[in-house]
Amino acid sequence: MSVTTDRIVQPLIRRLTSTANPSDEVIRALADLPFTVKSFEPGQDIVRDGERPEHCAAVIEGWLCRFKLLPDGGRQIIAFHIAGDMPDLQSLHLGVLDHSISAVTPCTVALIPHEALRQRTARLPDLAALLWRETMIDAALFRGWVTAMGRRSAYGRTAHLFCELHMRQRAVGLAEPRHSPMPLRQTDLADAMGLTSVHITRTLGALRKSGLITLQGRTLTIHDWDGLCQAAEFDPSYLHLGKANG
Amino acid sequence: MSVTTDRIVQPLIRRLTSTANPSDEVIRALADLPFTVKSFEPGQDIVRDGERPEHCAAVIEGWLCRFKLLPDGGRQIIAFHIAGDMPDLQSLHLGVLDHSISAVTPCTVALIPHEALRQRTARLPDLAALLWRETMIDAALFRGWVTAMGRRSAYGRTAHLFCELHMRQRAVGLAEPRHSPMPLRQTDLADAMGLTSVHITRTLGALRKSGLITLQGRTLTIHDWDGLCQAAEFDPSYLHLGKANG
DNA sequence: CGATTGGTTGATCGTTATCAACATCGGTGG
DNA sequence: CCACCGATGTTGATAACGATCAACCAATCG
Numbered sequence: 001m002s003v004t005t006d007r008i009v010q011p012l013i014r015r016l017t018s019t020a021n022p023s024d025e026v027i028r029a030l031a032d033l034p035f036t037v038k039s040f041e042p043g044q045d046i047v048r049d050g051e052r053p054e055h056c057a058a059v060i061e062g063w064l065c066r067f068k069l070l071p072d073g074g075r076q077i078i079a080f081h082i083a084g085d086m087p088d089l090q091s092l093h094l095g096v097l098d099h100s101i102s103a104v105t106p107c108t109v110a111l112i113p114h115e116a117l118r119q120r121t122a123r124l125p126d127l128a129a130l131l132w133r134e135t136m137i138d139a140a141l142f143r144g145w146v147t148a149m150g151r152r153s154a155y156g157r158t159a160h161l162f163c164e165l166h167m168r169q170r171a172v173g174l175a176e177p178r179h180s181p182m183p184l185r186q187t188d189l190a191d192a193m194g195l196t197s198v199h200i201t202r203t204l205g206a207l208r209k210s211g212l213i214t215l216q217g218r219t220l221t222i223h224d225w226d227g228l229c230q231a232a233e234f235d236p237s238y239l240h241l242g243k244a245n246g
Numbered sequence: 247m248s249v250t251t252d253r254i255v256q257p258l259i260r261r262l263t264s265t266a267n268p269s270d271e272v273i274r275a276l277a278d279l280p281f282t283v284k285s286f287e288p289g290q291d292i293v294r295d296g297e298r299p300e301h302c303a304a305v306i307e308g309w310l311c312r313f314k315l316l317p318d319g320g321r322q323i324i325a326f327h328i329a330g331d332m333p334d335l336q337s338l339h340l341g342v343l344d345h346s347i348s349a350v351t352p353c354t355v356a357l358i359p360h361e362a363l364r365q366r367t368a369r370l371p372d373l374a375a376l377l378w379r380e381t382m383i384d385a386a387l388f389r390g391w392v393t394a395m396g397r398r399s400a401y402g403r404t405a406h407l408f409c410e411l412h413m414r415q416r417a418v419g420l421a422e423p424r425h426s427p428m429p430l431r432q433t434d435l436a437d438a439m440g441l442t443s444v445h446i447t448r449t450l451g452a453l454r455k456s457g458l459i460t461l462q463g464r465t466l467t468i469h470d471w472d473g474l475c476q477a478a479e480f481d482p483s484y485l486h487l488g489k490a491n492g
Numbered sequence: 493c494g495a496t497t498g499g500t501t502g503a504t505c506g507t508t509a510t511c512a513a514c515a516t517c518g519g520t521g522g
Numbered sequence: 523c524c525a526c527c528g529a530t531g532t533t534g535a536t537a538a539c540g541a542t543c544a545a546c547c548a549a550t551c552g
Contacts, residue, residue, distance in 0.1 A: 050483075066389075068389070068393045070393075070397055070479060071479050074397045075397075076392060076393040076396045076397045078389050078392050078393065090382040090385060090386070093375060093378055093379040093382055094379065094382050094383070094386065094486050095486075095488075096483060096486075096488075098386055098389065098390075098483055098484040098486070099389060099484075121371065121374075121375075122371035123371075125367065125368040125369075125371065125374065128367075128371065128374050128375075128378070129339060129367075129368075129374075132339055132374070132378045132381065133339040133340065135378065135381045135382055135385060136336040136339055136340050136381055137340070138385050139336060139381060139384050139385035139388055140336070140340065140344050142385055142388030142389060142391075142392060143312075143314065143324050143344065143345060143388060144344075145388075145392045146322060146324050146388060146391045146392055146395060147314045147316075147322040147324070149392060149395035149396050149440060150322045150395050150439070150440025151316055151320045151321075151322045151440060153539080153540095154539080154540070185497095185498070185499095186498070186499065187498085193396070194395060194396025194397060195540070195541090196540075196541060196542080197498090197499080198499095198500085198501090198540090198541075198542080198543095199539090199540055199541075200499095201499060201500055201501085202500090202501090202540090205500085233316060233317050237296075237342060237344055238344040238345075240340050240341075240342075240344070242341075242342075399507075399508095400507080400508070431529090431530070431531095432530075432531065433530085441508075441509090442508075442509060442510080443530090443531080444508090444509080444510080444511095444531095444532085444533090445507090445508055445509075446531095447531060447532055447533085448508090448532090448533090451532085
């Protein structure tokens with residue numbers, strides 16, 4: 001594994017080893033995957049709803065979001081993705097994308113040909129299982145979002161999002177205990193939570209006034225993690241970060 | 247494949263062949279899977295949040311729902327499942343369940359040991375890919391729900407649910423063009439849509455008054471499919487029912 | 493320096509929740 | 523057969539939460 005390749009594949013491997021225990025053989029197969037590197041500017045689309053990509057993206061650096069556009073121009077953000085994530089793994093077996101993915105911050109992704117992934121996963125069942133598991137975690141996060149949207153107030157829902165994003169970044173070494181990058185505009189937060197940006201302003205104000213968090217300069221500061229979790233009714237088990245097949 | 251086995255495995259195979267084109271070898275492997283059959287009464291749990299099942303369920307008959315319970319006793323239904331679905335396929339690689347599954351109607355499920363699934367998917371990469379694809383469709387449905395919850399009114403959201411459930415039943419031959427089974431209480435609908443049952447009453451009334459649907463006697467009658475789709479802004483592509491790798 | 497983007501605040505409106513009473517239906521036992 | 527019961531669904535009155543509209547402020551960037 002060359003130095004360059006190393007720098008590129010490292011986030012993916014760090015991510016996968018953070019939630020599972022892949023064998024050396026599987027890690028070698030991952031490291032050997034062919035890819036091309038591409039960079040994107042904020043707001044730029046990586047892939048669009050309706051397309052049939054021939055490769056999967058693995059995030060090397062920066063933030064991406066997945067979203068659906070509605071006829072009236074509305075946008076629902078469905079997920080945020082950070083280094084190590086594979087946001088369009090589903091294109092490997094679904095073909096047509098049912099949503100779009102675009103860059104939230106300047107970002108770099110590795111594009112891995114479907115062909116290569118298909119060959120390797122056919123030869124190495126453990127690799128297939130590892131990536132399949134990623135799809136399952138992806139689905140688990142969506143379940144968490146459905147629950148948050150359906151049954152939590154703006155306040156609890158927003159707290160919940162911060163808990164999730166903080167823990168996911170912690171798990172791959174991208175955040176400190178009480179701080180994490182949070183490069184989201186209020187419109188991004190609004191589109192993710194099914195709220196308006198005006199209401200996000202008020203909600204962030206309320207969270208600040210409660211002494212739980214402050215959000216400034218693209219970073220989240222957590223003043224009271226326990227309080228935040230309580231406000232969010234946050235139970236991290238749905239993130240499936242435990243290695244023991246959790 | 248014996249007559250008994252046939253009757254049991256048939257729904258699963260019908261479902262899988264409705265969205266993909268598995269090879270004969272894969273179908274044979276599915277038909278050969280060991281299982282035990284179990285029946286449940288409405289309201290009974292099939293598996294519970296926090297458990298680590300050793301088998302996956304495949305629905306043979308009846309309706310199931312998946313849901314998360316909140317500390318305050320609230321319930322968010324995350325998905326409904328009909329014959330042919332595998333509602334807890336994710337337990338194969340995730341271990342701990344992050345939600346519960348219970349019976350909506352009297353229902354029968356086949357319980358397939360993880361061990362058998364692991365062996366077969368390791369030996370038959372195409373089988374693994376087929377089931378992996380099911381996980382991806384599962385995730386796609388959740389994305390549809392997130393979008394519905396976040397950006398649609400009670401009216402549009404409810405219309406959307408009926409569109410989804412009707413099409414999914416049609417795809418596996420469980421519904422007629424303008425009628426489908428809909429054995430849900432208003433509290434089930436409410437818990438699925440993030441609304442109260444009182445508001446569901448009013449919303450159903452509005453849908454009826456618009457001449458789109460009526461819901462009585464556990465069946466949905468669609469008076470105006472195009473109108474319903476329009477009210478729901480329904481785009482069926484997220485169901486990935488197309489066989490051509492759609 | 494002005495222009496543009498992102499964030500804040502206040503006033504008002506609409507959708508959905510909440511509370512409460514009542515209606516309907518299917519089943520059960522007298 | 524009828525009276526009753528529990529579960530489910532309906533309706534109305536009121537309240538809360540979040541949307542909408544509009545003005546304004548702050549930061550960044552040419």
